[in-house]
Amino acid sequence: MKALRCFCVCSLLLLKVSAGFGDLRCPENVSVDSLNTRYVLRWDWPHETAANQTVTFTVQCLDEFRSRKASNEKYRTSLCVNVLEHRCDFTGAELSYDICFLLRVRANTSQQSSGWVQIRFCPDEHAALGPPSSLKLSSVKEDLEIIITDPLSSTNQSMKTLLKNKLSYLIQYWRRSEGPQKAKVLETKNNLVMLTELDRQTWYCVRVQSHDDFHNKSSVFSDTHCTRTEGQMPYWQIFLYVLISLLLCLLLVLLYFCFNKMLSLLKNTFCPAVHLPDHIQELWLSESETPQLLAPESPESVCEPLVMVSAELDAVAVDEHSNAGEQDSSTHSRHSSGDSGVYSTEEDSSHRSTTHADLQMSSRKHGVELRDGTLRELCA
Known part of the structure; x- marks a missing residue:
């Protein structure tokens, strides 16, 4: 049972x-x-x-x-x-x-x-270790001052107390132009750190990592903070900035002149300042007629006769007339020295009219020759 x-x-x-x-x-x-x-x-x-x-x-x-x-x-x-x-x-x-x-x-x-x-x-x-709860970075003359606040527990107690002073910090700092890949490293257990031997008037960035020395575990890095050191700027840096500024100004001036030259060239090419006359533009734009220059039908439509009387010709004619008068007077005095004064006056006047008529005829003949030659030259 x-x-x-x-x-x-x-x-x-x-x-x-x-x-x-x-x-x-x-x-x-x-x-x-x-x-x-x-x-x-x-x-x-x-x-x-x-x-x-x-x-x-x-x-x-x-x-x-x-x-x-x-x-x-x-x-x-x-x-x-x-x-x-x-x-x-x-x-x-x-x-x-x-x-x-x-x-x-x-x-x-x-x-x-x-x-x-x-x-x-x-x-x-x-348990993972957290980064510093806060980080303050300030410039003190030529140095940087870093104030680190310990990571805190859920009751706002410092983790350094729980880790029994086995908490340290790994500080990375670098020039902002270089980047974190060229950062310098500083390990410390202090909450106040001074970074010395830095360049003056230069931007630096800093980030901090917590580290448990006993269990050899580290936190992630804190947020990156950047600031610029104080102090007088080095002379070589001032000279470099001035040189760069001058080069930039020169480059701007060259660009300005090149731009104006190119603009003027384009303007003269596509919009010339000299315009064709209106009647040529009308012929150019006309579709029924082919543009061409007007050719004169005959030289007389363009050229006018030009009569030129040479002063030397007048002088020669006057000299011939005077010589002829002297010869006539001497001959007349020899053959008819006893004629009356009335006949002499009539003969002189008729001789003068004859001589003047011959002079006009020769002048006209010479002028016609000059005119024909001038017309040939002008209308050639």
Whole structure:
């Protein structure tokens, strides 16, 4: 009888266990996202359930040291109970930073629960370290002053206190024109740092990284801050700036003259200042007639007769007339010295009229010859 009774009890227990854990699957890909003392447990649960069942999740935490005791269930702490999300933010649990914990999660429905999935989590080893909470950069004469504020916990406590003074900083600084690839590195544990031996009147950029010396883990870099050092500018730099300015001015002047020259050339080519006369433009634009120059039909339509009487010809005619008069008077005096005065007067007047008529005829003849020659030259 006792054996039969024990068999029935064991069968009932197995049925309960199979009903509780046999059908519902466990969460997958359980991990912890952490930064300083902010902790979030995440998991996946891609399995299907019955249509009328809602799946929730429960997360518990246990100190690793107490887990070695036999009666450790009473030391377990529930961080999240029956949550629908696939995450559990247990930052408010305020776990000790230098102690390891066992975290476990399971899926639940109204009728059954899955098995537990457990991971080990040590905040000081596994939690990511954040960069400095703030960084101030200022120029002090020729140096740069850097004020670093420690990364803070969820309760605004300095991480340097939690890390037991194992926190240091890695400072990178460089000229803004060069870039971070040529940065100089300075490691320090101080929150106030002076960067010396810098160039005057030069822009520098700085960024800082937190480092845990004990576990050898580093944070991401902080935001980059840039400022310019003070002090008098070096003479070579002043001379270089002046030279560059002069070259730029010269280049602008050359460009200006080249532009004006090109503009004037284009204007003279496409819009000349000299215009053709109106009658030539009319002939040029006419479609019925071919533009051509007007040719005169005869020289007389263009050239006019020009009569020229040479002064030398008049003088020669006068000399001939005077010589002829002297000869006539001498001859007349020899042959008819005894004639009367009336005859002499009539003879002289007739001789003068004859001589004047001959002079006009010779002048006209000479003028006609000159006119014919001039017309030939003008109308050739």
